Amino acid sequence: MIGRLNHVAIAVPDLTVASDMYRDTLGAQVSPPQREPDHGVTVVFVELPNTKIELLEPLDETSPIAAFLERNPAGGIHHICYEVEDIYAARDQLKAKGARVLGTGEPKIGAHGKPILFLHPKDFNGTLVELEQV
Numbered sequence: 001m002i003g004r005l006n007h008v009a010i011a012v013p014d015l016t017v018a019s020d021m022y023r024d025t026l027g028a029q030v031s032p033p034q035r036e037p038d039h040g041v042t043v044v045f046v047e048l049p050n051t052k053i054e055l056l057e058p059l060d061e062t063s064p065i066a067a068f069l070e071r072n073p074a075g076g077i078h079h080i081c082y083e084v085e086d087i088y089a090a091r092d093q094l095k096a097k098g099a100r101v102l103g104t105g106e107p108k109i110g111a112h113g114k115p116i117l118f119l120h121p122k123d124f125n126g127t128l129v130e131l132e133q134v
């Protein structure tokens with residue numbers, strides 16, 4: 001069901017510092033910051049030849065990444081995103097197998113303009129999984 005790796009997301013306490021580090025120290029191509037009010041984060045995309053890295057900073061204390069950053073003040077890998085062809089079919093198959101779909105269970109439009117869903121980290125070896133329909 002899952003296809004290519006779409007992105008790995010890293011929660012960071014300071015987006016400017018993290019973005020500068022990826023550009024100046026690691027020599028990567030980074031996007032301008034993009035506010036995502038529907039997701040409670042500001043995102044910088046790091047474009048790599050074979051995938052993307054999302055640097056995520058919380059928009060405020062109600063952000064879904066706020067508790068994670070409290071537990072990991074220096075930041076850390078927050079989620080991994082796999083591509084799927086049909087997000088409703090993927091969701092229904094996963095639910096039938098007992099996986100917990102987060103939120104309302106209805107896909108939202110993600111930062112790339114495509115439908116996304118999240119799966120509970122406790123159901124996938126402690127890794128928060130995002131699915132994106134491509």
Ligand SMILES: C[C@@H](C(=O)O)C(=O)SCCNC(=O)CCNC(=O)[C@H](O)C(C)(C)COP(=O)(O)OP(=O)(O)OC[C@H]1O[C@@H](n2cnc3c(N)ncnc32)[C@H](O)[C@@H]1OP(=O)(O)O
Pocket residue numbers: 009036039041043054056064065067068077078079081102103109110111112116118120121122126127128130
């Ligand atoms: C823009 C968009 C895009 O790509 O297009 C994005 O990515 S938006 C990216 C931001 N959006 C999201 O992440 C949406 C989905 N996420 C959520 O709904 C939330 O973050 C949850 C995954 C439910 C976690 O929320 P919260 O930390 O408040 O819950 P909690 O404190 O009750 O945590 C429950 C247990 O899960 C663990 N836990 C929490 N977040 C985790 C993570 N990212 N990776 C691995 N484990 C994690 C906690 O340590 C805890 O374990 P213990 O019980 O063992 O202590």
Ligand SMILES: [Co+2]
Pocket residue numbers: 007009054079081130
């Ligand atoms: Co993401």
